[in-house]
Amino acid sequence: MMLLKINNLCKSFGGLSAVLNFNLEIRENELIGLIGPNGAGKTTVFNLITGVYKPDAGEIIFKGENIGGLPPYVICQKGIARTFQNIRLFNNLTVMENVKIALHKNVPYSLPAALFRLNSFYRGEKEIEEEAIRWLKLFNLDHRREEIASSLPYGEQRRLEIARALATHPTLLILDEPAAGMNPNETLELMELIRRLRDEFKLAILLIEHDMSLVMGVCERIYVLDYGQVIAEGKPEEIRNNKRVIEAYLGEEV
Amino acid sequence: MIMNVFANRWGKLGAEILILAFIFLFVQYFITVGVFNQYHQIIITSLCINIILAVSLNLINGFTGQLSLGHAGFMAVGAYVSVVLTKFMGMPFLVGLVGGCLAAAAAGFVIGVPTLRLKGDYLAIATLGFGEIIRVILQNIEYVGGPAGIVGIPKMTTWGWLFAGVVITIATIQNLINSSYGRAIISVREDEIASEVMGINITSYKVLAFVIGAFFAGLAGGLYAHYFYIIKPETFNFLKSFDVLVMVVLGGLGSTTGAVIAAAFITLLSAALQAFPAIRMIIYALILILLMIYRPQGLMGNKELSVKILGKIWSGKNDAA
């Protein structure tokens, strides 16, 4: 079944067209890559999907409903979660608090229950605590619970950001350069993790990545973006041999 | 395990009630036997009112990260509405106080919804503007005495009311902050975009914090009005808001215990310098400037002073405070 369908999406800044007539389709449980040279407009596409930017034109159909231009929190509640190219954790808060904030979306008690410390508050906090720990264990961050997020090593910060995104229970997870700054070993582990998450949580995943081994290794289909437009789309091996893609990347490593 | 949690929770509550009862009776005893004279009682009253103001402004400025400079305006609304209810309409004090709080909260909502879309320094100036508008409006309402204000307000604020006010303010705000709703509020301060993408409606949480903060500023206003006999619009100008700001900044944005300690310090400082108002203000000014340059996080940063931390300081291992 079709999960996300983007039609003729456009966004420009001043005179610059960052995204122009962009189209994309993702089915449930698919793993899709979005690649392209720096400044091609990939991150802008993500910002449009998640409501951080408002589209100038075009539709973003998610589960049959146009979500283009809705505020980010509504889009999150509909089931899209993301990470950021430049990690945006809640830097001064603990690892645990970072995940708990993502769980707020389904907070199991009311505001008065919190203010007056009703029983449902204590029960609810216990549930939140347990679920947060489950997510941290899954990402092997359990031992870091009480540490301040910004004090974690880079690779762990990236993992925490994914854990936090997943804690919102999305059906579509979008990752902006998840392997950036990771060493080859960490990247391999990440590939494993991405596959596992997809299977375990029945997720569709859309990722931007510069590390070609990762993209080619895990993605089932790949879109190539250049100057805001899709110049190629297909299976990894098709993309690898596509002339226009090679041209677009001329001067950059493939 | 569950039994354990419960035993802990009730045990803790019991201990807290015991300590509070002790503080209350202790001060009450000294007032009754006359050790605390009129002058001391005025200081105690100012202290309690300042704590309520500082802790509630800290919810907005410290925990939510939205710099508001209009707190005195909400205090004014609480003061005037409560006096209208008690003095003009003959309602009981409790009704007056609650009415004042609700009116202030409503004012907070009306002002918060449009202005909280603004960021940082723009928000600060807009809230300052709204605070001043409230004052100008009060000056123009003949029913409440115009610029001369209301005189002859019955003195109903007692130590009991003040103490209850402080406890309820601190308890409510701490309960809020230490809950999922509070984490949502703090996430807005930390990173609005990340917070919104995590499903948090940042505008509604800013408004929530603003409304609750205004509610308690209204409480402070009602308690103030029914102690000091007279209120006039000029009392609630933006210098009053700056007073509270000094306390919050000094205590550390985002630390309730910091706000309480700073409120106490500033109250005592003002009392000591009562005869030298200019010097008092110069010291406030220097506190703001020097703190921002040398210790922008304030005395406490965003940490809370607790028995545990005290213990650590005692044993000399601490670097938190």
Added chain:
Amino acid sequence: MLELMQQIVNGLSLGAIYALIALGYTMVYGIIKLINFAHGDVMMVGAYVGFFSVSMLGTNIVVAMIFAMLACALLGVIIEKVAYKPLRRATRIAALITAIGVSLFLEYTTIFFLTPQQRIFPQGTFPVQDYSLAGISVSNKDIFIFISAILLMVILQFIVKNTKTGKAMRAVSEDKDAAVLMGINVDNTISVTFAIGSALAAAAGVMIGVYYNTINPLMGILPGLKAFVAAVLGGIGIIPGAMVGGFILGILETLVSGYGNSLYRDAVAFGILILILLIKPTGIFGKNTGEKV
């Protein structure tokens, strides 16, 4: 109609004063993104320098204005170096709180040394004369204020547009890092900006002294806030915007106190501020920019 024209003419001199103060706000904001809350108080200091120059040294009002401008230019540079420079990398909130501190400091040290009492310019500092032009009356006071304000604005425009310093100022407000690469001394440029802005405020301070005839240590607060509103109205950081905003505000205020309730005069500025922030926070001449994620 005549009545309306009269009110507008009355508003011009007040507007000119707001415009002068607003220029300082806007220049400083443009260059270091700080709402210099103490700007109105620098104006107050200027008024006092002018007052003492007239009353103790016996100078005329023009010389007094020049003294005030020189003294405040120096004061502005000192404030910047001592209080704001250490905070250049801090959050904007921290900088704003510092500015509030500086504002309180200037007000209350003045009260401490000079008492909170208001002072009245000596008789004959400015002999008032009214002229009538096509049924509209203007005083030489208003003409003096208006003409000297316009003169100062013209000089400012010339400095910003045609001198090396002015170009450096524009470059730094455009992009500080790029300005450094181009070999511009950013620290000096910021100091010059404070000096010029403060000098303009000082001139405005002396004008307010002439306009109301009295001065006091807290006189800078309200005109300061209003001038800030004028700067926001025109688009903060934009020099012509501050001038236009100042005149609009001055005229509106005069109209409100002329036709409506003078007690609401002080609420006009804040009403405008809130409206403009809600409708177009970038002001009349401002462009919209968004955060890059």
